[in-house]
Amino acid sequence: MEIVYRTLIVLLAGYLFLRVTGKKAVSQMHTFDLLYIFVLTNIISTPVEDSNLGKAIIYGVITVILYKIFIRLSIHNKLRWILYESPTVLIRNGDIDRKGLKKVRMPINELLSHLRVKGYTDTRNIALAVMEETGSISVIPKSKYRPVQPNDLKLTIKKEYIPIPLIMDGQIIYHNLKYLKLEQGWLMNEVKKLGEKVENIMLATFLDNGKLFIDNNEIKSNKNNPYYYNPGEDN
Template identity: 40%
Template sequence: MEFIFQFIWTPIAVFLVGYILLRVMGKKAVAKMTSFDLIVVLILGTTITEPIVTKRLGLASYYSVVIALVYLVISKLSLDNRFKKYLVTSPTVIVRNGDIDEKGLRKVGISVENLLGLLREKGYTSPSQLALVTVEEEGTLSCIPHSDQRPIQPSDFQMVPKPTFIPIPLIVDGEIVHHNLKFLQQDEGWLGKMLKPHNFTLNDVKRITLATYNEQGLLDVDTENPQNRDQGTYNYKPGNDN
């Protein structure tokens, strides 16, 4: 019984408790983490795995729950204007109107060389192209270019583009996505008719990697057998498989 508790139940319980707590703490805790998110996740990870060594599962679970509750409380307080200035780090400006802000660079610990490299990653060759560059709370770089450096927008030509249409998956990995069919107020019979122009029937669903409903009201179908294998140099792919 002790063997089962120590080597089977304890690891499973540790995983389940950790998974549940991270779900309760929300997506923010595991997305782009701030310093506060990072320290909480590190402490939680250390605390929750402690019973694997010491066998004190109950005590470790209690501490982990308390840490998660403290995180949730502080996260809620950080949304309140009365506490936000104490709990949330403001963005740091490091480039303003094309000029490097040396004070801002020193504050975030970034050298000029590192700054130039980060800007190249964003697609800019010089700070002079940018109206504003800030380091956000989670450490990411935000770049706002001068108006003559940004991509051309439809509004520049007084054009109003159509709303963006998001293709709706109806078959994924050989399985019909029934809730999306329901969203379109259609059934499998309708799906079978939509597959006919692609020489498929409902019996061939397992062969379809992805089928999506497009803006024209038709299906785009991607199968497990590509149709462009004989297109010569257009079918090149990197590696040794050619």
């Protein structure tokens, strides 16, 4: 029981530390962010095998505080260029920057792989490719190779609307109902009109026209239809 107890405490402490730290440390990994995660992981995992649970928690708190101070300092531009690496140009105006590749220790085939992942196959079509300070690669194509925008065709389009989930996996999302100022009775009535039951609904969303869209657990049969081919032996 002691092992279970100690493990539970370590997991809860680690979770709270990361929540206090914020999303930045676990999503965009700068060098210091990665070091912080390694150090914190080592600190909070020590009590599983050792007896210094309280001391490890204190060390963890100190590490979190120091990291938060570091992040606050990095907001200032003068310190930011000292604390973090600068972005590195890999391609400029269709020409591969060999010095940039050498600096980030990236072979040509790896660069081409990153470009393919982003949908580009020819370096001549790239206006700028940069390795950001987080290690990710940003690619800006030349103007004539970028996707066509509605503004290019002088089209007027309506404002983008994101369908709001009201039911997910058979559970009603009450805070979204409250946000839309809708009653549960209205939702139940809409579900009933569509011949469904809440527990059978995978996803139900509120559309911009005020109607409810339902995606249930049922998959329509499309046997022998080539547009619904399933790879493997599931056909």
